[in-house]
Amino acid sequence: MSEILWQALQQVQGYIYPNEVEVNWSVLIALYPYITGLVAGAFIVASLERIFKVEAVKPTYRLALLTALAFLLAAPLPLVAHLGHMERALEIMMTPHLTSAMAGFGFVYAWYLMAVLLFELYFDYRRDIVMWAQEKTGIKGFIYKILTLGDYDISENAVRADNRIVNIVTVIGLPSAAFLHGYVGFIFGSIKANVWWSSPLMPIIFLFSAMVSGIALVLLIYIASSYIRGVELDRACTDTLANYLLYAYLLDLSLEFMELAHLFYTQEEGIDAIRILIMDKMFWTFIVIQIFLGTLVPIGLLIFARTGIVKFNIRKYLYIFATVLTLIGVFAMRWNVVIGGQLISKTYLGYSTYIMPLFGPESISLALAIWILPFIILAILVKLLPPWEEPHEWERVELE
Amino acid sequence: MALFNSEKLCEGITMRTATKRFLLIYLTFIVVFLALRAIIVPPSFGELTDDYTYRWFRADSVREIMQLDMKFASKEMCAGCHKDKVEFLNRGAHSTLSCETCHGPSIKHVQNPGDNLPEIDTSRALCKLCHEYNPTRPEGFPQKFTDEHGYGRLCVDCHNPHSPWVFKGGVEQ
Numbered sequence: 001m002s003e004i005l006w007q008a009l010q011q012v013q014g015y016i017y018p019n020e021v022e023v024n025w026s027v028l029i030a031l032y033p034y035i036t037g038l039v040a041g042a043f044i045v046a047s048l049e050r051i052f053k054v055e056a057v058k059p060t061y062r063l064a065l066l067t068a069l070a071f072l073l074a075a076p077l078p079l080v081a082h083l084g085h086m087e088r089a090l091e092i093m094m095t096p097h098l099t100s101a102m103a104g105f106g107f108v109y110a111w112y113l114m115a116v117l118l119f120e121l122y123f124d125y126r127r128d129i130v131m132w133a134q135e136k137t138g139i140k141g142f143i144y145k146i147l148t149l150g151d152y153d154i155s156e157n158a159v160r161a162d163n164r165i166v167n168i169v170t171v172i173g174l175p176s177a178a179f180l181h182g183y184v185g186f187i188f189g190s191i192k193a194n195v196w197w198s199s200p201l202m203p204i205i206f207l208f209s210a211m212v213s214g215i216a217l218v219l220l221i222y223i224a225s226s227y228i229r230g231v232e233l234d235r236a237c238t239d240t241l242a243n244y245l246l247y248a249y250l251l252d253l254s255l256e257f258m259e260l261a262h263l264f265y266t267q268e269e270g271i272d273a274i275r276i277l278i279m280d281k282m283f284w285t286f287i288v289i290q291i292f293l294g295t296l297v298p299i300g301l302l303i304f305a306r307t308g309i310v311k312f313n314i315r316k317y318l319y320i321f322a323t324v325l326t327l328i329g330v331f332a333m334r335w336n337v338v339i340g341g342q343l344i345s346k347t348y349l350g351y352s353t354y355i356m357p358l359f360g361p362e363s364i365s366l367a368l369a370i371w372i373l374p375f376i377i378l379a380i381l382v383k384l385l386p387p388w389e390e391p392h393e394w395e396r397v398e399l400e
Numbered sequence: 401m402a403l404f405n406s407e408k409l410c411e412g413i414t415m416r417t418a419t420k421r422f423l424l425i426y427l428t429f430i431v432v433f434l435a436l437r438a439i440i441v442p443p444s445f446g447e448l449t450d451d452y453t454y455r456w457f458r459a460d461s462v463r464e465i466m467q468l469d470m471k472f473a474s475k476e477m478c479a480g481c482h483k484d485k486v487e488f489l490n491r492g493a494h495s496t497l498s499c500e501t502c503h504g505p506s507i508k509h510v511q512n513p514g515d516n517l518p519e520i521d522t523s524r525a526l527c528k529l530c531h532e533y534n535p536t537r538p539e540g541f542p543q544k545f546t547d548e549h550g551y552g553r554l555c556v557d558c559h560n561p562h563s564p565w566v567f568k569g570g571v572e573q
Contacts, residue, residue, distance in 0.1 A: 009535065018536040094437050095445060097456055114426070126418060149425075151418035158416060163417070 007355050014350025023342045026362040028078040030338040031370060033184040033206065034331050035075045038374075039183035040207070041214010042068040043117070043173060045393035048244065050170040056240035057146040062124065062387030063225065064218045069117050076109060077370045082362065101187055112180050116173040122147075123162040123169070125385055130154045143384065181210040188337055195270035195348075196277065196341040201259050208252040209330050215245040216298075216326035221378070223320060229388070235312055242319050245326070246302040253295055273348040281343050282353055286336045294329015298322040471505035474498070478506070481513070483563065492563025502526060502561060527555045 005022045012021060026285040048054045080086045092103040093110070130152050133144035182203035188194075189202025219241045226233050263274060278286055301322040305315045339354050357363040415423075447459035477488040478499045489495060500506055500518075508516040524545075533543045542564075544550070550558075560566040 012535055016536070018534075094441050095456065114429075119422075122422060149418055149421040151416065151421065153416065153418070158418075161416060221418065239463075325552075 002053055004355050004357065006352055011353040011355075012350065013352075014345070015347050016345035016350035017347060020342070020345050020352050023352060023400055025338055025342055026082065026354075027339075027356055027364060027367045028362055028370070030331070030335045031081075031367050032075065032078040033181075033338070034213070034334045034369075034375065035071050035078065036184050037181050037206065037210030037213050037290075037330065038217050039068045039072045039112075039214070040076055040210040041212065041216075042071065042175040042218050043177040043214070044211050045215055045218045045241070046120075047170050047174050047177075047243075050167060051174060051379075054240065056234075056236040057244075059234045059388075060118065060128060060218050060222050060241065062385075063222060063382075064214075065117070065124065066381045066385065066387055067218055067221060067378055068214075069121060070381055071374040072109075072113055072117060072379055074370060074374040076105075077373065078367070079105070079371065081366060082358045084361065101190065105187075105315075106181055108176075108180050108183050112173075112176050114163075116169060116176050120166050120173060122167045123165045125185045126162050127154045127159050128385075139386070174351075176206055182207050188341065192342050193346055194344075195268065195274060196344055197337065199259060199262070201262070205252070205255045205259060208248060208255055209333050211248040212245065212252050212326060213330035215241060215248055216323040216330075219245060219319060220323040220327070223316065223323075224319065225382070231388075233312075233316065238312075238316070238319065241307060242302055242322075245323070246299065246306065249295070249299050249302065249326075253299065256295075270344075273344050273351075277340060277344050277351070282336055282340050285332050286340070290329055290332040290336055293325055294332050298325045346377045470507045472500050473506045473510045475500075478511055489562045493565060494561065494563065505562050522554055522561075524550070524552075524555055 008021050042064045045057065046061055046068065048057050049061040076089070080089050083089060089106075092100070092106040096107070097103050126148075129144050129147045130263060131154070133141060133148045133152070135141075136144055157184075164260070185203035185206030188197040188206075190197050191197045219238070222241070223233060223238070263271065301318050304310075305318045305322075310318070343351050345351060358367050422481045441562050442458045442460065444459040446463070447458055449455040475486065482499075486499070489497070489499070494539055503520055506516075506518040509518050527547055532545045537543060555561075556568075558567055560568055
């Protein structure tokens with residue numbers, strides 16, 4: 001008997017089925033919808049500028065795209081690590097099984113990476129890549145030269161054509177991003193036997209919390225990167241992003257409320273088990289972290305910042321505080337869905353306990369490593385494809 | 401005729417070098433993937449099914465498994481020769497167990513009774529498989545693996561494994 005199973009066995013409460021003792025979908029599976037949500041959210045921030053023409057958020061457009069790519073590259077890692085046999089991940093591509101909801105992620109992911117993000121990034125950056133290829137030397141210059149694909153045409157017509165491609169791809173990309181994360185909610189929402197998961201609202205709730213976390217992440221990265229670069233924050237951009245964060249938050253909160261109201265109004269079988277799950281087993285992660293610290297406090301902070309009572313310099317810290325709480329709160333939401341749904345027994349008469357090891361597979365250290373990885377990827381991407389709107393060398397001469 | 405003006409038609413479908421090469425990379429990727437897939441996916445994959453629902457595996461694996469040597473004989477086969485033992489077993493608390501659970505796989509013994517006597521595992525570890533403490537087991541199920549019971553002796557020193565409530569040495573419960 002494995003050590004975790006033995007420990008969990010001793011903490012079983014009430015009557016549960018034998019296969020419910022060990023919580024098999026671990027912290028890694030909670031991390032997976034979290035990272036995927038950040039991808040979808042960051043892409044939606046990018047499309048604010050492209051589709052909805054919100055000019056104020058322009059400084060974060062490329063940053064949001066790069067963030068989406070960095071997190072997208074890390075998104076399958078929790079799943080692959082959880083799988084144990086990494087090489088088997090390719091089976092869903094090699095022998096695609098169209099009725100498997102789980103395999104769906106492979107297709108949605110491949111579509112989103114290949115048909116949306118890479119397209120949009122490449123044609124958005126093409127003009128700059130060509131310019132960098134002519135400016136830079138060494139390894140970096142070599143990489144840019146490869147990336148130009150041998151086409152140095154950056155005439156007005158070419159740039160306009162690039163822009164047209166990006167616009168089309170963004171229009172395709174928005175529903176794709178929604179689908180990417182709606183899919184994750186669908187996986188949980190369509191598990192009929194689990195009262196805590198089974199709900200048609202699940203994909204929509206996941207989508208809105210994804211937008212919340214994505215906007216918060218882009219805002220936080222934008223503030224942090226400006227600090228690192230020693231550049232003034234664009235006030236309009238920061239405030240506009242914070243406003244969108246607030247709107248997304250209000251929608252997210254009302255959806256969450258609707259879900260809980262539905263659960264408690266219909267009083268379906270298993271509601272007593274859910275009541276204990278919320279009030280006792282997940283009191284800290286659900287009531288305290290997700291609802292209070294992760295939702296109500298950031299909403300309060302954002303509303304307070306919006307009133308304009310405080311100056312931008314203080315508002316900035318309110319935003320930092322609110323976004324960090326948001327990121328923690330949204331992770332708590334994923335945790336409460338993934339882990340919470342497994343703590344509750346299908347007998348409705350008992351609970352198991354989740355034990356998270358410090359090291360080894362499915363451990364907190366592995367989850368942390370996977371969580372840090374996208375930031376490293378992002379740092380490399382930012383070095384290679386600077387998202388800041390800086391003039392090129394010869395443009396600088398002209399400007400002077 | 402203007403509709404079929406070849407020059408116009410060509411202009412409509414001209415693609416810039418960058419777009420062309422970008423799409424070419426994708427095409428290469430897809431072709432390489434399909435080529436790899438043709439090599440990696442076993443030829444008999446999915447042969448036993450005509451939709452995506454069941455038998456989504458390599459059909460040859462079934463044929464290979466069918467070629468493997470049998471190991472177990474089954475309780476009915478044992479009853480053919482050891483009728484009294486099986487009847488005694490069926491009257492006791494272990495009636496649902498198969499002979500080969502403790503006696504081990506015995507097809508060779510059936511084929512050649514003289515030479516291949518099955519090995520009997522009499523260790524405590526074997527009994528532990530069912531009788532170790534586990535809260536998910538039904539109430540009243542004997543879960544005796546505590547230090548107080550047995551003092552490290554073999555279970556079969558006292559219990560008759562064919563009918564555990566019959567004790568050896570004439571002890572009655």
